[in-house]
Amino acid sequence: MAGGGDNKDSKGESQVPKINGRATADTLKIGCIAMVQKDGQHRRAEILSIRDIKSGRQFYCNFDNFNKRLDEWVPVNRIDFSQDVEWPSPEKPKEAKKSSAPVAKKTIGQKKGQKRPAVTREVSVASEASTPRPWGDFDDSQKGTPDPEGEEKLTTPLDLDNTPGAEDDDPMDLDEVAARAVSAKAEPPEAFSRQEEIEKLRVGGSMTQNQAEISRIRNITKVQFGKYDLFPWYFSPYPEAFTQEDLMYICEFCLCYWGDVKSFQRHRQKCTLQHPPGNELYRDDYVSFFEIDGRRQRTWCRNLCLLSKMFLDHKTLYYDVDPFLFYVMTSRDEKGYHLVGYFSKEKESVDGYNVACILTLPQYQRRGYGRLLIQFSYELSKIENKLGSPEKPLSDLGLLSYRQYWTERLIEILLECNEKDEKISIEMLAQRLAMTTADVESTLQAKHMQVWHKTDHKIVIPMKLIKEHEARVEKAKTKPKREIDPDLIQWKPPVFTASTRTWGW
């Protein structure tokens, strides 16, 4: 990648002086910030976990200003010990307890609850100085991989970057690990408390949640799904036993999960599902959409959420799936309808969201499926006669996909208006696209289209966007773009009675 990502923009925000100093592979601790090689460059990285495997010690690093999906286990030789390391805060209470790194705890991680340090975890890294930490008391739930014994395994390199993968178990007692990962910097307590946040989840029905709540360490290494191997990006609360498996198996149709290959094979002989277990709403020659009720298909929807959690950082599985409908996009072949992506939607959204979570599975990404999902969500909103917007926060990929979709759609209408020399208001644009006016405004601004010229507000379409539009039109002549055909949607907005809207069981 281009510009060196060193500490150029991450320094200097911290109010508390940091303790810097040299470290060695042995003294490097969790919570330290060190310079670690990534993509040929040295970047600041926070050590989130440490493990010893046959090939040596490895550190789980979160790179400054890189998305968490790029976190990885790094061997010693990628860490630059010639530079100073920022040490975690000294006033850390449990510091003394654990000086020697790997103390293997044999119990398989059920003692999490007992050991909850009362320490409020604060941001330890300069790079995170601006990170909102909504949780008043952060719990040390980090232990990603509880592990029997630092037993050694062959490391298979992740294809993406040639670092040893995370297949090996972490011999550390992660309870303690997490407890120690306390910050160097005393940040003023956040305005909102954990209780408030959970309350918000409870009444708001939100599917997203602050990331600090969940473990920051990826816990599943590799997933066999359909014809593909998936490499998870984020933590997902599959049964803890699976974290010890090199490979987890997921049935492509019922989305059930196994650690044991025999069990998976046995299941496959019995499983008769060949499409998502709901009603088909849409079918063209390319994709089909299904509507699944979280209340009716609790198991399936839970499985879907667990699966998608591996690729959605801000998704929460804190509460159950009952208040959601899942719109599942599939592609069809002679084996059945294969899950491509989905979006979930609250049965009743107080905030007018028309999407809660949206995901295209990695093996189908970058092929225009995300656009179809987004388009479908707006087609449903049109049928409902509502203006919709995706639930926030968006992920980076989500933002890009939505921006792209919004821009394309707006440009189409705006060029039409320009040709006919018609005026148009933000509200009209919103109505035509079933978008909220806020989304229309932000897109216009982000694309530098909203200007004050002479004495009026005007919308100016930049040449670059016009050219992009023309390129798309040109391309569509040879290879027609996949679009949702609203006429093929067989759907009535579902109506829920008072009793079915009571999400409690």
Add this chain to the structure above:
Amino acid sequence: MRSQAAAGRATRVKKLAKNTAQQVLREDQLDSAEYSSLQTQSNIETGVEKSEEKEYHLQAALKGGSGGSKDAEEIPAPPAEETPGLDYDALYPLVFHKPATYIRFSQTVEETTGCQYNMTSEDDTFLKAYNHKKSAGTRCSEDDFEKIMEVFEDTAADQVPYASLDGTVISFDGMKMSIKQQIHEKAHPFAKDIYEHWRICRQNAGNHPLQPSLKVEKNIEKDDGDPYVCFRRRDARQTRKTRARDTQSVEKLKRLRKELDEGRQLIDMAFQRELTKRELLKCDKSVFEQRAKVKETKVKLGIKTDDEDLINQRPQKRKMTDFGQLQRPPGSQLRLPGRSDGRPLDADLIMLSDLMAQKENTLQIEIEEKAQQHRKWNMGHVDLTREPLSPVHGQGFEAGFRPATAQYQYLMTPPSSVTSESFDQPSPSLEKPEPCALGYNSPSEEEEPRGQPAYRRRIGRGGRLWIDRRGMSSAAKLAEATVSDRWKYDQDDDDEQPVYEMDPYDTKALRFRATIPYPPHLFSQRPRPEQAGPLARVAGNSPAHNRAITAAGQQPQQAPP
């Protein structure tokens, strides 16, 4: 921001309303310098979490959006790859046939995945070793094995849900019942051996269920921060508290209480009844015993009377039936005309109604015939006189006659209360033209009087006003009057007349009609009190009276032709 840019132009930036129609321009419609000078740097809400907003790749992609290469726009992510060496067809053997219509499906995962226990590699090793010792015909299949294991797991989960905490293990004897119920006969012999395997597996797993499962909420306090605990129950949403809802629930509670109390009272009363019955039984018994003694004494003393004091007499019961019989006749008589459906009250009444129906039928046929005849007779008739009095269109031979009874019978105020003055001097409002003033009197068939009293007013020669009456027949004829009331809705020519389906004896219609205010033309139609008087009186009373009075000598007065 934007205002700064505009400041140079010295125009104040108006607030942009969402419904303001804006002009749409292309960049090349402005000169380029101008467009870039309009550019402002404002903070745009991205919707991405603040901490991630400045992530390197995202920023690169957002900036790259302004003209970079394709690569720059992509955010790196660990990609998926096809599983090397995967036998997909073996894993997914089922072939799918796409239905012609959209799929509708509501089975759950549990319903479509068969046995919920899936044997592990460990089980596989065990089963292979187990089967190895057996001859071909007596081996345990994988399906049977799984079924048996499922029963063990289910029974354990059912009977000792806290097994992992207290270490309880259900003995094989405890499993026998479930095995017997859920496993087919042939697999029973395996159960005992598989049980041993199951017990060992459970032990190794710390007496947890063997299949890996999600962590569910157990201790709310402790689990709250556990990232592995997921899919917590959501508290039931609170319904909004309003006064209406409050009173609603109060009403509901009251009703519930009342209903429960009624139930309680019912039971209480049944209890009392049973107590009374017991008392009665006791009394009966003592009566019997006393009588036995009386008999004995009588025999002993040789008293010879009738044995009435030895049997129970129930005179009160006979009285009851008498009372019932006495009560019925007036009731049935009253109801008699209303029983159009012929539902019998008694045997007598069946015959009466039958008779009436018969009579009515013949009558109807006769009328039909005559009407037909009349029309034939009139066919092709052209009246060449000046300003001929032609028959009122749509009226049969009964033209001009309005039925008296139906309208008089159920008036709220009896006609007798109307003073004679009102007949003699009709109020101006009643002076409007009569709807049926000029009728065409059919020449020949002024046949026998109709059962129903009717009258008409017509203007004769010299402007004389005539009131014609008919239908004042004998008692027997009047009995039919109620039946012939039906003709009111009958029109002989049925070409364009709407058909009103109604039960003429339905009291609903009668009751409704009773509420209709006195129609004004009725007053004007009977200006002669000496004629209208008795008629009205007759009509104002019940059919029974009607009959009595007409029998007392009211003869129909035929109008002069």
